[in-house]
Amino acid sequence: MHLTIFDTPVVNTVLRALSVTFLKLTGWKVEGSLPANCTKSVFIAAPHTSNWDLPYTLMVAFALRLNIYWMGKESLFKPPFRGIMMWLGGIPVQRESANNLVAASVAAIQAADGPLQLIVPPEGTRAKARYWKTGFYYIATGAQVPIIMAYMDYEKKVSGLGPVFIPTGDIDADMATIKAFYAPFKGRNADQFHAN
Structure with a gap:
């Protein structure tokens, strides 16, 4: 994976x-910590x-001493912002090629020499979404790494790392369990988030 702000010693500390x-x-509370056996993992980013x-995700990642990469739509990475977005841990995503994205993400996690936490928003968009995409699940199972249920609740001003989730292979049951965990959380635009 490419060099990010989290790999830059002096900048990272500051x-x-x-x-x-x-x-x-600003009244935010950061909870949880990354278990030692989860330095390579997939984070669900919801809501x-x-x-x-x-x-806020970048600040929480600094507070928790994480080494995150996150997925964003390709349009965020247009010049002149591409370099800075990549340095912030961004990975451009072409939404029409999701299968290639899963395979590339699996390969990147497996090839990484050190810690790597890949953040994937299951809604696939910050706009109102009724259904969750399952890319995060297939990346985790393909790379054989755990899923970390990360959360951000704007109503309670709390963010952090929830339980470690090990996929069972029964995606319907697993998704029901994951969505139940996220149901109480409120995004900044709460009416756009549906954990069902």
Whole structure:
């Protein structure tokens, strides 16, 4: 995977301190920690209802000392912003080629020498979505890594890492369990999120 802001020592240290300070001053609480056996994992990013999710996700990642990569639509990576978005951990996604994306993500996780947490929003968009995409599930099963149920609740101002979820292979049952966990959380635009 490409070099990111999380791999840049001095910048990482400064931004971690700023992130922790900002989150505290604005009343946000960060919960959980990454288990030692989950340094390679797939994070569910939900609810995803606003552009504000990205800066808050980056700050929470700094606070929790994570090494995240996140998926975003290709249009976010147009010049002159491509370099900065990649440095922030972004991976451009062409939504029409989801199968290739799953295979490429699996290969990247398997090839990574160090920690790598890949964040995937199951809604696939911050707009109102009734159905969740299952790419995160197939990436995790293909790479044989756990799923971390990460969350951001704007109503309660709490974000963090929830339970580790190991896929069973029964995708219908697993998705029902995952969605039940996310049902109480409120995105910035709460009416756009449906965990069902």
